[in-house]
Amino acid sequence: MNAPVAHPMLHHWSVTPRDALPMALWTAAEIAAATGGVASHDFQASGVEMDSRDVKPGDVFVALKGEAMDGHRFLDAAFQKGAVAAITDRPVDYPHVLVADTTAALHALAHAARDRAADAVRIGVTGSVGKTGMKEAIFACLDRASRGAAHRSVRSYNNHVGVPLSLARMPARAKFGVFEMGMNHQGEIAPLAAHARPHVALITTIAPAHIENLGSLEAIADEKSQIFTGLVPGGVAIIPADSEWAARMIAHAKACGAQVVTFGRDRTADVRLLDAIPAAGGSGSLVTADLGDRRICYTIAEPGEHWIVNSLGVMAAVRAAGGDLASAGLALAEMGGLKGRGARHTLDVAGGSALLIDESYNANPASMRATLAALAATPATRRIAVLGSMKELGDFADGFHRQLAQPLTEAGVTHAILVGPEMLSLADELGKVSALPLGKGPSFTHCDGPDQAIAALGQYGLAHNDAVLVKGSNSVGLGKLVSHFTDQARAGTATAH
Incomplete structure (x- = not known):
């Protein structure tokens, strides 16, 4: 390594x-x-x-x-x-x-904040999926180790205004700064990296988010790799080894003079997964990883296979930044889901409780598959999926929505509520599955917007031991559905069988 x-x-x-x-x-x-x-x-x-x-x-x-x-x-x-x-x-x-x-x-104030915090190690995070979650995880790990001296972008402040604003808010005493960087079009990552000038730059993964504007996965990998152009001399580039585009990203990093650290399941990864087993209580995982010169074992509270690999990237970033790995392990064990990005709510219903998983802030084909796989691993009598349209897929939208039929079926979803015009393609595909002689697809309802989805879920009813996944692009507005049912639960009026 x-x-x-x-x-x-x-x-x-x-x-x-x-x-x-x-x-x-x-x-x-x-x-x-x-x-x-x-x-x-x-x-x-x-x-x-x-x-x-x-x-x-x-x-x-x-x-x-x-x-x-x-x-x-x-x-x-x-x-x-x-x-x-x-x-x-x-x-x-x-x-x-x-x-x-x-x-x-604002830019000048951002640069002044960056330069006056001379002791701070800055970490930049980009990627198609998992930016905010991994940014928050890295922050939690470093903040625990530094006793509150870490700083990060709040929410998803990751664009041409959000990154400078996040820098301008960094205290002079900060020892770590973690900054999320996103893009919708080509040419947007490099200016953000130039503002932050990170010591460590992490790419979470490459997936067809914003492919409408970029045109191909190769172009997305190239654009995300522009984060390495902002690295300080001798900086560390952290790259997902399991990605089809790993070699392409590594080449970009080396062209920028970066040291390269890879993470993942691949046997060549510098931070490599050795084993992962379900943690006690059925939530999260116990992970064993090889860091080259040592092995570490830690628990992550976040459920899902994707978070197992995410945690390897987090550990790679913490180590590259000089953070304490033991403190990082404790932080990952305590970290809960974020609002709209995996937060789990227990809803009181007749006879017990139901689980609502809030993934309403964002969606693309990769994150949809990952969260459906996590839903499949969630103990439940019935699994219900409320899925909103995936935006910014352009001419690829129809195919990517249709392709969700298989992971939806494999997740054991009994009923799906599909929201938004793009989800008509998935509804059509699920109709074909149901029409087969041995069709095992879920029953489904299509809705135009969140108000109809609220009514549909209310009519379907929630029962004890249900697990409900709510996921879609933020513009679909499924956060309104989450708020409706969590507010009902707090008021003791949740619709139930």
């Missing part, structure tokens, strides 16, 4: 107790110096925000100008919610830092 980067300060860190740290993230003078702006007042800001709806007391509000929206229109709302100042391109009646261009100012 290639040696990880030895960060200059790696063995000299000391963490100041949180209660001894100053609350200020930025002062007016610091923002003015970073952005080349002029401060109207002295102030101290505890956070940075670009959306007036999300402003918290103490934030500095960045009034960004987009093609359809000008943040300066929302200054009143931002200050009503507790903003202490704003970054603006015109004089205003509130405390502010006046700059020539607010987007350029």
Whole structure:
């Protein structure tokens, strides 16, 4: 296994107790110096925000100008919610830092935050599937090891605005920074990597997400590999060994001068799976991995075969960043699912409880198959799948939706609620399966949107020991269905047999 980067300060860190740290993230003078702006007042800001709806007391509000929206229109709302100042391109009646261009100012503030946290090891995460989950897992591992001195992108702030914003929020005391990077089109990853300048760059996997815009899996692998262009000299590229495109990604990494570490089941992987067995209680897995110079054994709380391999990538990133593997193992054992990305809810129903698995935030062919496989391994009397359309597949959409019939059937799903126009292709395919003499496909209902899906699931009813998977692209709106049934359960009114 290639040696990880030895960060200059790696063995000299000391963490100041949180209660001894100053609350200020930025002062007016610091923002003015970073952005080349002029401060109207002295102030101290505890956070940075670009959306007036999300402003918290103490934030500095960045009034960004987009093609359809000008943040300066929302200054009143931002200050009503507790903003202490704003970054603006015109004089205003509130405390502010006046700059020539607010987007350029956000970039400058991001770079200043990156450079002042001189001790921080930065990790960049991209890939077609699993970016947010693996980013959160790496953060949890490093935050535990550093006693709260890790920082990361919140939610899925992974685009041309989200990455600079996440950097601008990084405290000077941070010892680790974990940043998610996403794309919809060619040419979007490299600028994000240039902002973050990671010491470690991880690609989770390559799958047909956004293939409508990229055109091929080769093009997706090439675009994701652009994260390596931002690596600091001697940085580590972490690549999935099981991917069909591993050699292609490795070539990109080496062309950027990176050290390469691979992970997966493949016998050539630097971080290689030796064994995985179901953990006690039926949730998660006990994993044994070979790191080349040592073997480690740890438990992961997240269920599903895909999380077994994900955990290998997480361990590779933690090790490359100089984190503690023992602490990482403890963090993985305690980590639960994220809202919209695997969170599991217990719903009280007549005679007992049902399980609702919330995967409503995103969907593509690879993640659909992975979560259906996880559903198959979930103990249940009935398995119900509420599946929303997979977006941004272009001319490939019909075929990819039809191909879900097999994993849906293999998962033992008894009833499927299919939501969105693209899911008509899957409905057609399931109809063909059901028409066969020995057809074993699930019964199914097609709905136009989440309101109809709520009604359909309510009519079908939930019973004790049901497992319900809810998954689709975020724009389908299945989060509304999740909220409906979890709210009902909390109120004690869940529809049940």
